[in-house]
Structure formats: C-alpha cells, structure tokens
Amino acid sequence: MRALAAAGAGRGSPVAVVPVGHTGVALAHGGTTWAYSADPAAVLRAVEAAFSPRWVWWTIRGTGSLLAGAGDDRSGADAGSTGRGLRPAGDGGTAPALCWDLAAVHRVLHGGRRDDPGAVWAAVRGLPPPPSPPRHRSDGQLDLLATIDESPKLPDTGDAGRVGDDVRADGPVGADGQLRPGWIEETLRGTAAGGVDVRLARAERFAELALVAMAAQERTLRALPDPRVRPTGVPLAVLTARAESAAELLAHELARRGLPVHRPTAERTIAGIIGPRPRDETGRVTARQARDAPVLRHLGPSVDLRSPLSLRAGLAAVGIDVPDTRSWRLTALRGAHPVIEPLLAWRRAERIATTYGFGWLDDHVGADGRLRGGWRGSDGAAGRMTADAGLHSLPGDLRVAVIAEPGYRFVRADLGQIEPRVLAVVSGDPELARATAQDDLYAPVAARLRVDRPTAKVAVLAAMYGQTSGAAGQALRQMRRTYPVALAYLDAAEAVGREPAAPAGVTRPPLRTFGGRRIPLPVRPDGTDEADGARDPERVNASWGRFARNAVVQGAAAELFKAWAVTVRQLLVPLGGEIVLCLHDELLLHVPTERADEVVAATRRALDATAGYWAAGSGVRFVADITVSERWSDAKS
DNA sequence: CGAAAGCGCGCC
DNA sequence: AAAGGGCGCGCTTTCG
Numbered sequence: 001m002r003a004l005a006a007a008g009a010g011r012g013s014p015v016a017v018v019p020v021g022h023t024g025v026a027l028a029h030g031g032t033t034w035a036y037s038a039d040p041a042a043v044l045r046a047v048e049a050a051f052s053p054r055w056v057w058w059t060i061r062g063t064g065s066l067l068a069g070a071g072d073d074r075s076g077a078d079a080g081s082t083g084r085g086l087r088p089a090g091d092g093g094t095a096p097a098l099c100w101d102l103a104a105v106h107r108v109l110h111g112g113r114r115d116d117p118g119a120v121w122a123a124v125r126g127l128p129p130p131p132s133p134p135r136h137r138s139d140g141q142l143d144l145l146a147t148i149d150e151s152p153k154l155p156d157t158g159d160a161g162r163v164g165d166d167v168r169a170d171g172p173v174g175a176d177g178q179l180r181p182g183w184i185e186e187t188l189r190g191t192a193a194g195g196v197d198v199r200l201a202r203a204e205r206f207a208e209l210a211l212v213a214m215a216a217q218e219r220t221l222r223a224l225p226d227p228r229v230r231p232t233g234v235p236l237a238v239l240t241a242r243a244e245s246a247a248e249l250l251a252h253e254l255a256r257r258g259l260p261v262h263r264p265t266a267e268r269t270i271a272g273i274i275g276p277r278p279r280d281e282t283g284r285v286t287a288r289q290a291r292d293a294p295v296l297r298h299l300g301p302s303v304d305l306r307s308p309l310s311l312r313a314g315l316a317a318v319g320i321d322v323p324d325t326r327s328w329r330l331t332a333l334r335g336a337h338p339v340i341e342p343l344l345a346w347r348r349a350e351r352i353a354t355t356y357g358f359g360w361l362d363d364h365v366g367a368d369g370r371l372r373g374g375w376r377g378s379d380g381a382a383g384r385m386t387a388d389a390g391l392h393s394l395p396g397d398l399r400v401a402v403i404a405e406p407g408y409r410f411v412r413a414d415l416g417q418i419e420p421r422v423l424a425v426v427s428g429d430p431e432l433a434r435a436t437a438q439d440d441l442y443a444p445v446a447a448r449l450r451v452d453r454p455t456a457k458v459a460v461l462a463a464m465y466g467q468t469s470g471a472a473g474q475a476l477r478q479m480r481r482t483y484p485v486a487l488a489y490l491d492a493a494e495a496v497g498r499e500p501a502a503p504a505g506v507t508r509p510p511l512r513t514f515g516g517r518r519i520p521l522p523v524r525p526d527g528t529d530e531a532d533g534a535r536d537p538e539r540v541n542a543s544w545g546r547f548a549r550n551a552v553v554q555g556a557a558a559e560l561f562k563a564w565a566v567t568v569r570q571l572l573v574p575l576g577g578e579i580v581l582c583l584h585d586e587l588l589l590h591v592p593t594e595r596a597d598e599v600v601a602a603t604r605r606a607l608d609a610t611a612g613y614w615a616a617g618s619g620v621r622f623v624a625d626i627t628v629s630e631r632w633s634d635a636k637s
Numbered sequence: 638c639g640a641a642a643g644c645g646c647g648c649c
Numbered sequence: 650a651a652a653g654g655g656c657g658c659g660c661t662t663t664c665g
Contacts, residue, residue, distance in 0.1 A: 307661055308644055326645065351646065354659055379656065384649085386656055393648040393657065467653040542652060550654035554649095558655095584649045584655090 012098055015053040016210035017044065018203040019066050021190040026203035028211055029053070035200035041066055048096055055096050056210050058117045059103035060377075062188065064252040067096065095253075095573055101245035102210060104377055105217045108237075108244055111510070111520035113380040121179040121209070124216035130178045133185070172205055179209075217241065224516050225509060230613045237516030239613065240559055244377060244517075246566035250579065251375035251385060253569075258370025259391065259402060259580050260590060266361055266401035273397065274353045291353065295346045298339035305346060315339070356395055364389040369405070375582075377562070381547070382555030383517045385562070385582050392583060402588075402632035409596045411577070412635035413568075413603045413626040414586035415561065417441045420460050422557040425618045426514040427489035431482060436621045449478045463490060464553045466546030490549050497521055497548025498541040511548055513555035515614075519548060560614050560622075561585060567606040575599055588632060596628045 009015060009029050016028040025040030026033060027047070036043045044066055047053060057063040103115035110123055118130045172187075174180045186192040187202040221237040228236040271277065274291070278284040292305055303314035311325050320337055322329055327347055334340050365371050373389025386392065394402075404410050415421075420441055424432040435444040446456035459475030462468065463486070468476060480487045496511045511519040521544060565582055568589070572578060577591030577599050591599045603626055611622040627635040 304661085306659095309662080324644080347646080351659095355647075355657095360658095373657095381655060384655065388657070390647080390658070393646085395647060462653070465653040469651060469653085472653085473651095539652085546652080546654065554655065586649080 009047075009051045009053055011052045012054050013051070014056045014100065014211060014214060015047060015051075016056040016207040016214070017063065017066070018058070018187070018207045018210065019063055020188070020199055020203045024190060024196070024200055024203065025066065026200055026207045028204060028207035033204035033208055035204050037196050037200055052097055054098040054100055056100045056214050057102065058120065058206075058210055059115060060101055060248040060252050061103075064249075067249070067252065095569075096249065097570055098242070099245045099249055100214050100242070101248045101377075102213050102217065104244045104248045105214075105221075105241045107378060107380075108241055108383075108515075108517045109217065109220055111380075111518035117184050118179045118181060120213055124213045124220075125177050127177050130181070133181055172202075172209060221516065224512070228514075230616055232613065236514070236614070239563070240515035240517065243559065243563040243566055244383075246569070247385065247562040248377040250562075250566055250569055250582070251377045254375045254387070254579065254582065255372065257578055257580060258366065258368075258372040259588070260405050260408075261365050261369055261371045262401050262403040263361070263365060263369055265403060266365070266398065267358070269398055269401055270352060270357055270361065274349050274357060277358045288353075291346060291349055294342040295339060298337075298342070305343075305350075352395070352397075356390060356398055360390065371402075378517075378558070380520065382513065382519060382551040382558060384554065384558040384584055387582075391581065396633070399633040400631060404590060404630050407593055408590050409593050409628050409630060410580075410632055410635060411589040411591055411596060411599045411603065411626060411628055412586065412632065413589070413600075413607075413624050414583075415564070415607075416623040416625055418557045418561065418585045418622070419464055419553050420445075421620055421622055422514075422560060423464060423486050423489070423553050424620045425615045426552065426556050427486040428618065429483050429485035429489070430619075432486050433619045436619075439623055445482075448482050449475055451475055451478070463487060464550055466494065466549045490552070493552040494545040494549040497551075498545030511552070513552055513559060515556060515559035517555055517559065519551045519555060521548065557585070560610065563614055564607055564610040567610050568603055571602040571606055572599065575602065600626050600628065 013029065018026045019040065020026065020037075023040065024035070024037045025043060026035045027043070028034075048055075102117075102120050106115050106120045106123055107113070114129065114132070116133050118133060121127075122129050170183065170192075172179055172183050183202075184206075187199070187206050190199050192199050192202055218238060218241070221241055222235050224235070224237050230236055230239060267277070275287055278287050295305060296303060299311075299314040299318065304310040308325050312322065315322060315325065318337060318339060320333060320339075322333075327344060330340050330344055334344075364373060371389060371391065373387050373391050375388075375391075376386045378384065379386045402410075416439065420432070421436050423429070424436050431448070432445075435441050435448075438444050442453050442457045442460065445460060446453045449456050449459065451459070455471060455475050458472045459479050462472035462476055463479050467473075493511060496508070499508075511521060513519065524540075561582075561584065565579065565587055568587060569579055572589065572591070575591060575595045575598055577589050577595065579587060580590045581588035587603070589599060589603070604624060607622060607624050611620075615622070629635045
C-alpha cells in the first residue's frame, strides 16, 4: 500500500484491478503495477480506505466477487465465492465510491449488448469486433469473466514458477492488434502455464491494458459531437460514463442484497388469490381444473385457455369474433357475453399461479426473507436497468408483502413525470420547460392545449411513444403547434430511426441520447434487416422510427435516474441505509427507522445536485415524491 | 429433440 | 387509413 501512495495515488485517480480466481489480484496505477496472491479483498479494502481511487475494471461480472461483503453474505447470489471483499454500504464498512466499468462505458459508446474484453479492446483500437468468446451461460449472456467464479483457487504458497519467457513469448495482443482470447481466459481463470508469479504477472499486464482502454474511452467521450460541458468543466458524456459505471456497481449490490419480503404475508396474499398451496402434483392439477372450470362452463371442455389459438376459436364459437384475445380487447366486450368476466378473472389468477405463485416464492425468496434476482445496469436498447425474478413487474397486489425489517423503514422516492421533463431538457423547448415549474406538469399543458388533463397526458405520452391514433392523434396536432421544439426533436429522432439506408458511401452520425449513449439501430441497406426481412418494409421502418423516438427520451430519463440513484447510494452509506429496488423512476430505500428523516432530506439533496448539473441551463425543474412507510404498498403514489 | 418465435401480461 | 416505447416471464406453437 505504501508503494501505491508513493506512486501518487489519490482520491479519484484510476486504479485498475484484475482478479485472478479468488486469491489473486493485480492492481495497476500510472506506470506501476502490483500483484497479490493472498487475501486480495483485504488489499482492495485498504486501498479504498486510504485513497478512494476510481476503480477500473473490465466488467463488474467476476470482479464483483471481490467486492462482496464479508459480514452479510447470506445471499447465495455469490455462491461459491469466498465472500471476502469491500464491505457494502450499511454494515459500517467501506463501499467503493468511484469506478470505471470498461464494459459499461463501451456499451454507452457503441450500443448493443456485447461488452467482453475482446470487444472493448478492439473498439478502443479502432479494430473490428473479434469473434464472440464462448458462452458459459444458458441465457445467452456473454459472460467470460464469470468463469473465474468457478475457477480453481490459486495456491498461496509453493508452485512458484519462473516469471519470464512464457509470459513475454505469449503476450496479450496478437499480430492483428486484437486481444488474444485464450490469453484473456487463461489470465482470468488463473490457468496459464507456470506458477503463481507467472499468472499474477499476466494479470498485472491485463490491469495495465485496462488503464490504456479507460484513457482511450475517455478521449472518445470527450470528442463526441455536442459535448455539453457541465459547470464542473466536464462534458456530460464523461459524467454519463461515470454514473453508468457506478450503476453497474449498484446493480451488483442489488443482486446480492435483495428486496425484503415478509414470507408469511406473501404466502397469505397468494393463497387469497389462487387458493392454498397444493400439497403435491395431484393437488396442482386439481387446483388448475378448479380455476379453469368457471370459464370452460361457457366455452366447453375442449378449449385450451392457455392456447391463444384455441381460446380465440372457442370465443368465435360462442359468437365473439376478435383478432386477438388481449385483455383490453376483451374488457371492451364486457357485458356482451357472460364468459368475458370469468375469463378476465381467470387471466389474473393464472398470472399469479404461474409467474408469481408459490413456486416463484420458493425460487426467489431466500430464508432471510430477501427476494433476489439478477440485475443489470442497462438494457440493450435505451439503457434502462433490468432485473430478473419479476423484480420489475411485481403485481401491485403482492406489494403488501414487501415489508421493512424490524428497526427499518422504507423510503420510497419517485420522480414525478420524469419523461416529459426530460423531453423539455433534451429538446430545449422553452414552452415545455416553463410547464415544468408546476408540480403537475400536465395541468399547464392541458391549459395551453385547451383540453382536459387526461387528454393532455395522453397527448404527451403519445408524442413520445409515436402513437398517432385515436383521441391522442387529435391532441397531438395541438401539441405540435404549442411545443414545436420538443416535437421537432422527437421527429428528428424518428427520422433517423426509420431511415432505411444512408446514401451509399455516406455515414451518418449514430443516434445518441442526451447523455451520449448510442442507441442501437439495425443496418438496413435495402430497407429491411435480416430479422425483419419477411415483414412489410414500411411497417418495419415505422416501428424503428417509434423505437428511436421513444429511446431518446426513455434513455435520457434512464441516465438522469441512474445518476440520481448512484448519488443516493453514496449519501446512504453514512446513514446506514441501502437501496433495495430501482424501478425506472422510483427508488426504494431500506433505512434505519431513526434515520428515515435524514434519508428523505439526503434523497432530495441528491436530486437537486444531480438535476443541477444534468439539466444545467435548461430551466427545467425535477420533482420527487418521497414517503416513509413500513410497507411498499403503503407509500402513497 | 431443443431452440426460437409468438402471444399475452405484469410493471415502468 | 392506420400507425404505442422498454423489460422479463411463462405458456404454446413452430422451426431447424
């Protein structure tokens, strides 16, 4: 550690880290590298405590196991990990504050999902992406670094090989300039030929390359068109990169931490909807038949309610002709036939039974009463966070079971009308910016459009989603006259999205969000892309147009939300609180009861600080609704 | 046979 | 004339 200090590490200075299995780690800072083969997590803790550096990693996957807390690793989410690492916020230890996730920043710059080290390296070198590394997971995620979680541990002593020839003769970069896939894998798994010293020396080299890649990414971010330099002197895209990196860290913590769920309440709630937990397979079949019976009484026993095809035919047989069987379509036919009502009830119950039933509880709620699923800091489209295990689609009925633990409260904070406010910022529409002065933005919009509030809301949402039919279409024309700057911004995005092909030889700048994230659009040289080749080209283009129109708003909103969330994450550390859920425009915090008021204030401060730089100069106001409660469902919305 | 697509729906 | 974005999940049907 003294060596690191001597080398000039200080708060915010980059320190790259590469794990080698679980008992080896290499750090790089400036022109110096260090390798450790014993208790690497302790090394990281000490460095964090002493310097608060900006941690640089190729990706949180794999590296994250080093960050797992020592004291409360009860999750199973890091099963197989030795569980030693930087302590998470809330248990009195240190949480890494600053980081740079090369994979996350790569996705910001280039779009898409691919973010393995080989792809990141190729991009910073201006090379074409190399072939994808082998997949290790059944879900299709590229997950090379995760392999270290299953790798054999490095012995701490003995087995000391020669540092030397085999390292130099087998370097990381091939003749084509690409990282050598085998080298990456061997380095991360710690399976390179030779002893501990050899393997750690390789990791040192990999850490040095991480610093090279980081510098290149930051240069690229600074060189993006329309730099939007913030009051701190830093372009917004660089701030986006930092926030997106921290969001990956937050996602990792959310996956480990889980959402508090009161199991008995959850069991009772589910039973109240679909009946008691079946004892065995026979019981399950019986319960299923009992659910189906009230509907099949009208349709006959041969109809398979779970097959849309069969259901549609069955409905037609009783005189109900529908193009599909979606519930909004059936709702419109309420009263037309006695089957509709029980069918809709069946759908709701079936949802609970299949997706959010006892099986779901057993699969995802741990013995500690925490609902856990995987989290990712950004999706492949506009960059929202995603979560598994139904964490982002928990039915309202089940939220009564999300109960704070004894001595704790939830602080629920959600951003009001974030998307239209974001639209005001990114488009620079002065009239829409004026409307954001109100707590309820739709009130002044309704006044200006001379429609009622519900119509105004539909019109605004329709403008952002690309809907033009129905009542929304009428109000949309009025929107266009009243907020021409905002609408022109959306129209421009749509035009890029639906443009099937740039003129030959002309490359257009890619579509980016306000914060600089590249929005992935398919290359369609002849008006279609491979996946949609069979579909009507105009429909395909229109669809991509709507996607782009929405993505510039949804994506920018996601960036502001995440920048806010990671700021809250930091402010919660000294208050002993934790973020337990991120829901696109809403944060759920689990905090000591006696600190709840302080957390509320800190959450507001975080929004003021974040919006202050993110929306600097726009005149746009952001508002948060913040409530304290014991149950998620009790927080007013 | 397993993988992928399509449907429908929960949430935002 | 019509044209609604994103995600994950479980089910059925179809593809290869």
